Each structure stands twice: as structure tokens, then as C-alpha cells.
Amino acid sequence: MSVENAPVVDVDEAAIPVEKKMYYRFESNDKKEFRVSELAIQQSETLNRLVEAMGYTSEDVENKPAIAIENIDGKTLKLVFQWCEHHKGEAIPVDDGSVPKIVEIPEFDAKLMDIDNGLLFKLIWAADYLNIVQLLNVSCKKVANMAQGKTPAQLRRVYLLPSDEEDEAAKRAAQEAQDPRAREVEEEFEERKRQGGNSFF
Amino acid sequence: MSESAEKPCDSLALLGDYDYDEKEASPEASEPAHMGINEKTDIEVARASSAEADSEQPGSPVSGPDHSSILLDEKKSDDESKVKSIREDEPMETSSAYRGGPCLSEDSSDDDSDDEDDIRKSPVDRKQNQSPKQELEDEATSAVDINSKLESPKTMDETVGMNYEKVKSDSPEESLDCDYGEKPKSSPLEQPTSPKIDKLMECNSAEKPEKPSSSEPVVQEKPIDPENFDGLLVMSGEDSSSPKQLDDNSVDMPKSHERSKSPEQSKKPLEQPNENLLTVMGQLNLTTDDSEKGSPSLSDMPVDVIALIIERSDYKQQLILRKVSKSLRALVDKLKPACESICFMYFKNSINLVFDEQWVMYSKDVFEGPSEDIAVARDDFEKAAFDDLVSTLKNPRLQLEYFHNVLLCEVVFY
Incomplete structure (x- = not known):
């Protein structure tokens, strides 16, 4: 699909003023284009540094091709930029090292993250990649809340994690696949050890 | 036929590498050849024999004779007398075995048998055959050399033959015959200096193209080996698949050219970095295959x-x-x-x-x-x-x- 034919998704029409504010254009890996305000971009440390380094003027933004974000799809990027537009101008939280982290999930964020686990996974991953601290906070809190009141067995199903036994079996299988002779040598060594020998020689 | 006959030559070449050099340096005496092996072990004998070599052939390529500046006359005379005794004793035994080298083209089977017999000789036979040399060696083995350790008893047997040939080779043809068996080892060392060896190398390369590479010293093989070169490139952080780039950047490109580039880069601080950043953004692909499945696991998370x-x-x-x-x-x-x-x-x-x-x-x-x-x-x-x-x-x-x-x-x- 060409860039010209790509659908243009307006993140927040109401938030777009007619003033001098500059709107950067970003393109997802499925060729969806987004216009994001400079203030909203500041929520993302990665994108903020990128546009600072590029030094685009307002003309450059219009004339030059959109900045491609190759590893995030349009659906996820739309959620990310929606969140950024909603929280633009807010202070970026700094980690003070305190535990446990107390995070409140705002209503807007709760609605935004009312999505399936696959998309939530992508949202967390995109927030981590674009280094959007507050979005990462709330999305991780959302995942942590998913574990509330569940037993370890239920959590294994939710998070698709293997049990200790399955983990051991997988590790053993991987080792054997890597070196099939290793187990034979180990058994031979154990046998010799049982017989009283200290070494193979 | 030729391959089977070449075996003893190879073995001789492997064993008598340094012997050949010594022979070239001093064709009259067999001492230098023996010294070549135990060059480091017996300093006194080496000095004496190297002195002889220097006096006879000043332009010899062997490094051994360089030590001849210090001469011990008494030792030298003793060594010479012993060498004479070797010359008298050895020829009968070694000539039959060693002549197989030059006669390869005529009758390889005989040569093979002779050479193999020579190699298969029991230690007792070797002792008997090498008794004069053994005496020399007993004196020489006060210190143990690494080279002598590396060489098997076979080498000793063959080096005796080589010594005899060197002593015997008054005519250039005979020396060529002798060299024929010794070439592979000696050739890499003496290529630039002696034309004789060039001829020998040609003969060797015609008959046994693969053997000489195996007989080359390890020290010379490593830097030439392309695999090692690739490994070095990788170790140095360069891409092994693109050695040309390494040449262009590090060798061919003059420093002044690099300097001339730097101001250009400084003139466009925005354009060039921007493209790089864009490419980097594109290259940083952190998507996982599991994301395509629709049910990502927590373990897929960073x-x-x-x-x-x-x-x-x-x-x-x-x-x-x-x-x-x-x-x-x-x-x-x-x-x-x-x-x-x-x-x-x-x-x-x-x-x-x-x-x-x-x-x-x-x-x-x-x-x-x-x-x-x-x-x-x-x-x-x-x-x-x-x-x-x-x-x-x-x-x-x-x-x-x-x-x-x-x-x-x-x-x-x-």
C-alpha cells in the first residue's frame, strides 16, 4: 500500500488548534499515518529525542515523509498516541525507588486499556519501546491487577507460563537437543563413579 | 606409484628441515646437519660446526652459523674427529635407504620397500646403525631441545641418511638427489636464497602438490590461512565477510582524505544524523514471533x-x-x-x-x-x-x- 493511499487517522480532532503548534507525522508498520502534537510527543522520551535530533521545521514536517515506526502496528500506535494526546503536558513521573509502587489508574486509561490481552501486551511493549513512563506504569498495574485473587495454577493459565516441572522438562529437552552425547557421557561418568573409578583414564 | 614413493621423501622432508639448511651451509661435514636438529641443545657443538659452515660458505642462509663468532678450538677438533667416524660408518646403511628418493621415477616399489624398511627398523637396529651418531648425541643431549623432542626416532634415522648424503654429495647432481627427499621442509626456509632449492621445489610441486603444505611449519601456515585471517578480522571487530572494506578504510584511504571528510560531516549536522536515526528506528525491530499468535505469554515480555x-x-x-x-x-x-x-x-x-x-x-x-x-x-x-x-x-x-x-x-x- 502506498503512502498516499494510506488511511490517515486523526488522533484527537478537538485537540488540534489552528495555532502555531507543530504536528509531527508518524507512520506505523502497516502504513497508517498519525499526526501527533509536539506536546504529546514529549510523553515519549524516545520520540521526543528523535524529533529533537531531526530538527524538523513546520515545513519539513509537511514536505518530508512521515517518520516510520516500523515495529508498531497501527492499532497499537493509535492507542499510544491517544494516551499521549490525553496526557500531554503532564509531568513525567520519576522513579523514587519506593516499594510497593502505588499507581492509580485513571478512568480514561482504564477505558483505553479495556482491551484483549494480546493488544494489551502490544501496548505495554510499545510503551516500553517508546519509553512512555506513565503509560508503562498504568499498563503494568493493569497486568498486576489481573493477578489479584488468583492461585498460582490460575496465574499460569492467565500469563501462559510453564510450571516448574514443565520448565525443567523443556530445559532438559533443549540440552539434549543441543548435545545428545552429553547425557550418555554423564550416565557413563555416574556409572564409573559408582564403580569406584575417579576418572575415565 | 609416485605417491607411494614420495612418502619417505615427505617424512625426510619433515624430519630434516633444518638439516638441509645445515648441509647447504657446510657440505663437507655432517656435523652441521646434526647440529641443525640439536642446534639449541648443544651450544658447544653448534658453535664449532657453525664455525665450519661459516668458513666454507659465508653466504649460507642458515641462522645456526651466526653463533660461530665464539669458537672453541678444542671442542671443534673433537667434534671433527667424531664426524669423520660418522662419515665412515654411516654411508653403507643410509645410502641404500636414501637413494630411493632420486630413483623414484625408475622403480618406486624398490624405493618404497627400502624407505619403509628404513622407517620400520627396530630401535635396536637404529641404535646399531646410529651408534656413531648416538655417541655424538650422548654428548649433545646434556640439554634437551624442544625440536629434538618433537622429532620421532624415525627422524633421527633419516637425518643420519641426510647427513651422509650431504657429505657424499660432491657433485651437484647427488646433492640434488639428496635434496629431493628433503625439499618440502627446507624449501620454505631457503626459497629466496638458493636456486638449487627452487629447482627442487619445482620437482616437488609437480609430484606432490599437497604434501609441502602439510610439511610447512605451523608458524608459517597460520598467518596465510584465510580462516585464521577471517578469525582475526572478527576478533578485531571487523566483518569477516567484507575484507575489502577493511582494506579500503584502514589501508587504502589516506588520513588526509578522512580529515577532508570530517568538515563536510560537520557542515550537515542535521541531515545526515536524521537519516541515520530513521534507519536505526527502522532496524530496531523488537517484535516477537509470538505476537503474531495473538496470545502472547508473560515470558515474552522484556x-x-x-x-x-x-x-x-x-x-x-x-x-x-x-x-x-x-x-x-x-x-x-x-x-x-x-x-x-x-x-x-x-x-x-x-x-x-x-x-x-x-x-x-x-x-x-x-x-x-x-x-x-x-x-x-x-x-x-x-x-x-x-x-x-x-x-x-x-x-x-x-x-x-x-x-x-x-x-x-x-x-x-x-
């Missing part, structure tokens, strides 16, 4: 993100997460425990652990408590309780403000 999720769970939840999987347990144990106070209460039928006012009750039977409390009902509830307590106290990042231990054995919960 470790930092999983740590963030754990940090946003309360401590009771972290204790549950520890029991989900091994990797999660390891991760939870690395993080700072989210509790500042612990109260341990041991009752007759249950154990209560309170982490920052969060109750966890361990017992055989399920107790009905507040909904936010965790009840662990197991037969080995003591073990479960102490495991949780130990895992908390074991964490080096734990900073407790309050720890209280209560033993109320008489109290029973109903």
Missing part, C-alpha cells in the same frame, strides 16, 4: 517490564507469583520485597504471617477470614509458611522496620 509488573503487586501477590514458575520466582527474589514489617504468629493448628498488615494464614483446614486475607490450606502448612518467611528474610534487599515473633501455642482458632 524482563524490565515483568519487573515493573511485580513491583506494582503487593507483597502477598508477589508471594503467589513466586509459586507460579521458576523464572518468576527468580525475578521476585531479585527485587526488593515490598514489605517493611513482618509479624510471625505460630498457633497450635495454624501459622499466620502478617506482611504490612496483609494476613496470610497457613493451616490444614480453610479458615473463613476477611476476603482480603490469603488462606493456605495444606497438610504441610508449616513448611509452606516457613518457606515464605525464609524467602522473604533471605532477600538481601529487605529492609525491615519491624519484625515480631509470637508463639501462642494454646490459642486455637475457631
Whole structure:
């Protein structure tokens, strides 16, 4: 699909003023284009540094091709930029090292993250990649809340994690696949050890 | 036919590498050849023989004679007398075996048999044959040389033959014959100096193209080997697949050219970096294959993100997460425990652990408590309780403000 034919998704029409504010254009890996305000971009440390380094003027933004974000799809990027537009101008939280982290999930964020686990996974991953601290906070809190009141067995199903036994079996299988002779040598060594020998020689 | 006949030549070449050089340097005496092997072992003999070599052929390429500046006349005379005795004793034994080299083209089977016999000689025979040389060696083996250690008894037998040939080779043809067997080893060392060896090399390369490479010294093989070169490139951080780039950048390109480039780059600080950043953004592909499946696992998340999720769970939840999987347990144990106070209460039928006012009750039977409390009902509830307590106290990042231990054995919960 060409860039010209790509659908243009307006993140927040109401938030777009007619003033001098500059709107950067970003393109997802499925060729969806987004216009994001400079203030909203500041929520993302990665994108903020990128546009600072590029030094685009307002003309450059219009004339030059959109900045491609190759590893995030349009659906996820739309959620990310929606969140950024909603929280633009807010202070970026700094980690003070305190535990446990107390995070409140705002209503807007709760609605935004009312999505399936696959998309939530992508949202967390995109927030981590674009280094959007507050979005990462709330999305991780959302995942942590998913574990509330569940037993370890239920959590294994939710998070698709293997049990200790399955983990051991997988590790053993991987080792054997890597070196099939290793187990034979180990058994031979154990046998010799049982017989009283200290070494193979 | 030729291959079978070449075997002894190869072995000779392998064994008599340095001998050949010595012979070239001093064709009259067999000492230098022997010295070539034990050059480092016996300094005195080496000096004497090298002196002879220098006096006869000043332009010899062998490095051994360089030590001849110090001469010990007495030793030299002794050595010469011994060498003469060797010359008289050895020829009968070695000539038959060694002549096989030059006669290869005529009758290879005989040569093979002779050479093989020579090689297969029992140690006793060798001792008998080499008795004069052995005497020399006994004197020479006061110090043990690495080269002599590396060479097998066969080499000694063959080197005697080579010595004899060197002594015997008054005519250039005979010396050529002798060299024929010795070429492979000596050729790499003497190529630039002696034209004779060039001829010999041609003969050798025609008949045995692969053997000389195997007989080359290890020191010379390594730098030439392209695999080693690639390995060095990789070690130096360069791409082994593009050695040309290395040449262009590091060797061919003059420094002035590099300097001329730098101001250009400085003139366009925005354009060039922008493209690089864009390409980097495109190259940083962190998507996982599992994301395509639609049901990503928590283990597909970056470790930092999983740590963030754990940090946003309360401590009771972290204790549950520890029991989900091994990797999660390891991760939870690395993080700072989210509790500042612990109260341990041991009752007759249950154990209560309170982490920052969060109750966890361990017992055989399920107790009905507040909904936010965790009840662990197991037969080995003591073990479960102490495991949780130990895992908390074991964490080096734990900073407790309050720890209280209560033993109320008489109290029973109903």
C-alpha cells in the first residue's frame, strides 16, 4: 500500500488548534499515518529525542515523509498516541525507588486499556519501546491487577507460563537437543563413579 | 606409484628441515646437519660446526652459523674427529635407504620397500646403525631441545641418511638427489636464497602438490590461512565477510582524505544524523514471533517490564507469583520485597504471617477470614509458611522496620 493511499487517522480532532503548534507525522508498520502534537510527543522520551535530533521545521514536517515506526502496528500506535494526546503536558513521573509502587489508574486509561490481552501486551511493549513512563506504569498495574485473587495454577493459565516441572522438562529437552552425547557421557561418568573409578583414564 | 614413493621423501622432508639448511651451509661435514636438529641443545657443538659452515660458505642462509663468532678450538677438533667416524660408518646403511628418493621415477616399489624398511627398523637396529651418531648425541643431549623432542626416532634415522648424503654429495647432481627427499621442509626456509632449492621445489610441486603444505611449519601456515585471517578480522571487530572494506578504510584511504571528510560531516549536522536515526528506528525491530499468535505469554515480555509488573503487586501477590514458575520466582527474589514489617504468629493448628498488615494464614483446614486475607490450606502448612518467611528474610534487599515473633501455642482458632 502506498503512502498516499494510506488511511490517515486523526488522533484527537478537538485537540488540534489552528495555532502555531507543530504536528509531527508518524507512520506505523502497516502504513497508517498519525499526526501527533509536539506536546504529546514529549510523553515519549524516545520520540521526543528523535524529533529533537531531526530538527524538523513546520515545513519539513509537511514536505518530508512521515517518520516510520516500523515495529508498531497501527492499532497499537493509535492507542499510544491517544494516551499521549490525553496526557500531554503532564509531568513525567520519576522513579523514587519506593516499594510497593502505588499507581492509580485513571478512568480514561482504564477505558483505553479495556482491551484483549494480546493488544494489551502490544501496548505495554510499545510503551516500553517508546519509553512512555506513565503509560508503562498504568499498563503494568493493569497486568498486576489481573493477578489479584488468583492461585498460582490460575496465574499460569492467565500469563501462559510453564510450571516448574514443565520448565525443567523443556530445559532438559533443549540440552539434549543441543548435545545428545552429553547425557550418555554423564550416565557413563555416574556409572564409573559408582564403580569406584575417579576418572575415565 | 609416485605417491607411494614420495612418502619417505615427505617424512625426510619433515624430519630434516633444518638439516638441509645445515648441509647447504657446510657440505663437507655432517656435523652441521646434526647440529641443525640439536642446534639449541648443544651450544658447544653448534658453535664449532657453525664455525665450519661459516668458513666454507659465508653466504649460507642458515641462522645456526651466526653463533660461530665464539669458537672453541678444542671442542671443534673433537667434534671433527667424531664426524669423520660418522662419515665412515654411516654411508653403507643410509645410502641404500636414501637413494630411493632420486630413483623414484625408475622403480618406486624398490624405493618404497627400502624407505619403509628404513622407517620400520627396530630401535635396536637404529641404535646399531646410529651408534656413531648416538655417541655424538650422548654428548649433545646434556640439554634437551624442544625440536629434538618433537622429532620421532624415525627422524633421527633419516637425518643420519641426510647427513651422509650431504657429505657424499660432491657433485651437484647427488646433492640434488639428496635434496629431493628433503625439499618440502627446507624449501620454505631457503626459497629466496638458493636456486638449487627452487629447482627442487619445482620437482616437488609437480609430484606432490599437497604434501609441502602439510610439511610447512605451523608458524608459517597460520598467518596465510584465510580462516585464521577471517578469525582475526572478527576478533578485531571487523566483518569477516567484507575484507575489502577493511582494506579500503584502514589501508587504502589516506588520513588526509578522512580529515577532508570530517568538515563536510560537520557542515550537515542535521541531515545526515536524521537519516541515520530513521534507519536505526527502522532496524530496531523488537517484535516477537509470538505476537503474531495473538496470545502472547508473560515470558515474552522484556524482563524490565515483568519487573515493573511485580513491583506494582503487593507483597502477598508477589508471594503467589513466586509459586507460579521458576523464572518468576527468580525475578521476585531479585527485587526488593515490598514489605517493611513482618509479624510471625505460630498457633497450635495454624501459622499466620502478617506482611504490612496483609494476613496470610497457613493451616490444614480453610479458615473463613476477611476476603482480603490469603488462606493456605495444606497438610504441610508449616513448611509452606516457613518457606515464605525464609524467602522473604533471605532477600538481601529487605529492609525491615519491624519484625515480631509470637508463639501462642494454646490459642486455637475457631
